[in-house]
Amino acid sequence: MTDSSVRSIQTRLFILLLRAFTVAVVFIVLFVLSATAYFLIYPSRYNPLDRLPIVTRLETFYLVNGNWLGVEILPQNDNDSDFHRFWKKTLLLDGQGKVVLDHGDIQTALSGTTYLTKNSDTLIPILVRGKSVASLILDESFFPMQRQLSFDFLWPVGGISLLMAIPTIIIGLFLMRRFVTPLAEVISAARAVASGDLSTRVYASGPDDLRVLSDSFNHMAASLEESDSERRNMLADIAHELRTPITVMRGRLEGIVDGIYPANADQISPALEETYLLERLVEDLRLLTLAETRQLHFEKRTIDLGEIATHVIDLFQAQAEDKNIKLSYEHKTDQAEAILDPQRIHQVVGNLVSNALRYTPEAGEVDIMVEKEAGDVLLSVSDNGPGISEEDIPHIFQRFWRGEKSRSRASGGAGLGLAIARQLVEAQGGQIHAENRPAGGLKISVQFPAK
Numbered sequence: 001m002t003d004s005s006v007r008s009i010q011t012r013l014f015i016l017l018l019r020a021f022t023v024a025v026v027f028i029v030l031f032v033l034s035a036t037a038y039f040l041i042y043p044s045r046y047n048p049l050d051r052l053p054i055v056t057r058l059e060t061f062y063l064v065n066g067n068w069l070g071v072e073i074l075p076q077n078d079n080d081s082d083f084h085r086f087w088k089k090t091l092l093l094d095g096q097g098k099v100v101l102d103h104g105d106i107q108t109a110l111s112g113t114t115y116l117t118k119n120s121d122t123l124i125p126i127l128v129r130g131k132s133v134a135s136l137i138l139d140e141s142f143f144p145m146q147r148q149l150s151f152d153f154l155w156p157v158g159g160i161s162l163l164m165a166i167p168t169i170i171i172g173l174f175l176m177r178r179f180v181t182p183l184a185e186v187i188s189a190a191r192a193v194a195s196g197d198l199s200t201r202v203y204a205s206g207p208d209d210l211r212v213l214s215d216s217f218n219h220m221a222a223s224l225e226e227s228d229s230e231r232r233n234m235l236a237d238i239a240h241e242l243r244t245p246i247t248v249m250r251g252r253l254e255g256i257v258d259g260i261y262p263a264n265a266d267q268i269s270p271a272l273e274e275t276y277l278l279e280r281l282v283e284d285l286r287l288l289t290l291a292e293t294r295q296l297h298f299e300k301r302t303i304d305l306g307e308i309a310t311h312v313i314d315l316f317q318a319q320a321e322d323k324n325i326k327l328s329y330e331h332k333t334d335q336a337e338a339i340l341d342p343q344r345i346h347q348v349v350g351n352l353v354s355n356a357l358r359y360t361p362e363a364g365e366v367d368i369m370v371e372k373e374a375g376d377v378l379l380s381v382s383d384n385g386p387g388i389s390e391e392d393i394p395h396i397f398q399r400f401w402r403g404e405k406s407r408s409r410a411s412g413g414a415g416l417g418l419a420i421a422r423q424l425v426e427a428q429g430g431q432i433h434a435e436n437r438p439a440g441g442l443k444i445s446v447q448f449p450a451k
Contacts, residue, residue, distance in 0.1 A: 025168060054086040055136060058126050062133050068092070068100045075104065091115060091137040100134070182210040186217055198225035230398075237400035237415070241281055245274035284416040288399060291423035298341040298428060302451055305336040305345070305379045309368045312349045316357060324362045327353075332371035336379075337451040344424045349379065351417035352444050356383040359442070372450060380445040387436045396434055397422040418444075 061071055075087050091110070092101035099115050102108040117123060117137070126134040185202045192200040200221055204214035252271040255261040290296040309329050320327040349368075356366045360383040367382045388396065395401050400415040425432045430448040437443050 022169065029162065053083045054090065055124055055126060057083065058092070058134065058136065059128055062126065063128050068094060068134070072101060072104070072106045086138075089139040093135045093137065095133050097135075103139075178207065179210065181205070182214060186210075186213060189217060189221070193221055193224065198228055234399060238285070241400070242278065245277050249274045281416075284420060288416060288420050288423060291420065291427055294427060296344075296424075296427060298344060300339050300341050300428070302337055303340055303342045303345065305338065305377055305448075306331050306334075306370050308342065308346055308349055309370055309379060312346065312353055313368065315350065316353050319357060320366065323357065323360070323364075325357060325360050326365045327357075328365065328367050330367060330369045332369065333377075335450075336370045336372065336377045338377045338448040339451055340428050340430075340448060344428070348421045348424050348446060349381070351421045352381040352446075355417050355444075356381050356385070356442070359383065359385040361385060373447075375450055376447050377450045378445055378447050380443055382437060382441060382443040384437075384439070384441040387440060387442045390436065393434050393436070397432065421446075 057074060058071070061074060062068065071092070075084055087104045089103065090101070091099055091103070093115050094100050097114050097117075099108075099110045099113055100106070102110045105111070115137070122138040124136040124138070125132045126136060182202075182205050189200045189202045198221060201218050202214045204211045204218075249271045252261065252267060256263050256267055261267040287296070306329075309331075313327055313329050317327055353366065353368070360366055364384050369378075369380050369382070371378050397418050399419040401419075422432050425446050425448075428448070430446055432444065432446045434442060434444045
């Protein structure tokens with residue numbers, strides 16, 4: 001994950017967020033200004049700025065008199081300068097659109113005539129009891145008071161909005177930086193992992209959610225790296241396990257073809273034994289794969305682990321006697337029943353006993369014990385062999401694992417027995433674990449819920 005890649009992603013994310021944030025701020029400012037301008041400029045009888053002094057006085061005059069007779073003397077009793085200013089710059093039209101007052105005078109050429117309004121006229125209705133009784137038209141040369149007031153109000157509103165936008169954008173920049181940097185690192189790291197660099201990790205920073213994202217990414221990358229390493233090791237181990245029997249068969253068969261060995265049973269039997277070995281290896285790999293992917297079918301029924309142990313001892317008794325190993329069974333309970341697949345459990349116990357016999361020296365002992373503990377049934381296989389180091393115990397259930405990679409198949413097997421046992425146990429809801437015995441040797445236990 002290069003610095004240039006992170007900076008490139010940071011720049012793009014920063015510009016994207018800044019653009020979105022700026023658009024939001026501009027939209028808010030325009031909305032406030034537009035709403036204020038609409039309220040102030042648009043004529044409405046509910047707008048208090050449309051209630052000019054001259055409008056109020058004309059409405060009061062009509063309400064009192066019921067007509068416009070004598071309206072020309074209205075300014076004589078009013079000392080308001082704004083009222084007089086408007087009086088000299090307006091036309092008053094009655095309800096039929098005829099001119100009543102022409103700039104405060106009732107004796108002009110326009111008085112009594114019908115006035116044709118123009119689009120440029122600023123017309124203010126005179127309302128009495130909600131009904132329009134007249135209209136007031138301002139001169140074109142006179143800038144309407146309410147519009148002047150509107151702009152006088154909009155300028156400070158616009159200035160305040162812009163001033164508020166500046167610190168808002170600055171604060172937004174700092175907040176975006178907290179989000180942009182962690183996101184950019186995760187995106188860059190994801191690209192690195194996709195390109196094959198599974199060792200890539202990101203530093204957890206930023207808000208809690210982004211820290212969780214970074215931690216989750218690191219866990220994912222670590223799992224991918226571990227899986228890739230296991231895959232590589234598994235392929236190497238499979239190649240190693242297949243090489244020996246294939247080499248033996250090839251050498252034996254080539255010797256027979258070349259006439260070095262006679263084509264009799266003594267020469268063909270070793271090659272045939274290697275084919276059996278290959279067949280077992282392939283079958284173990286198939287079984288292990290099915291168990292790991294939870295595709296293995298189990299026919300569960302009530303079984304007694306004590307009976308399974310007794311039967312396994314009978315099968316391995318001859319092998320134990322060949323090495324002068326004592327194979328014994330101890331049961332601490334008469335009820336060791338659980339709901340399991342008898343064939344698969346028989347395979348588990350057989351793998352455990354076979355593993356123990358392989359590493360137990362001559363004149364040694366292998367013990368099988370069945371007991372109940374806190375509602376569970378336990379079966380353990382113990383030996384008095386050399387045991388293994390404590391740091392290797394967590395690895396003994398991994399496929400193809402051997403404490404010493406260099407030792408032969410005769411002493412170490414293919415390294416699949418314990419891996420298969422773990423998968424078969426866990427797939428049926430049980431647990432398996434190993435530990436060194438205080439007196440020496442290894443003890444492997446399986447545990448299932450009792451019936």
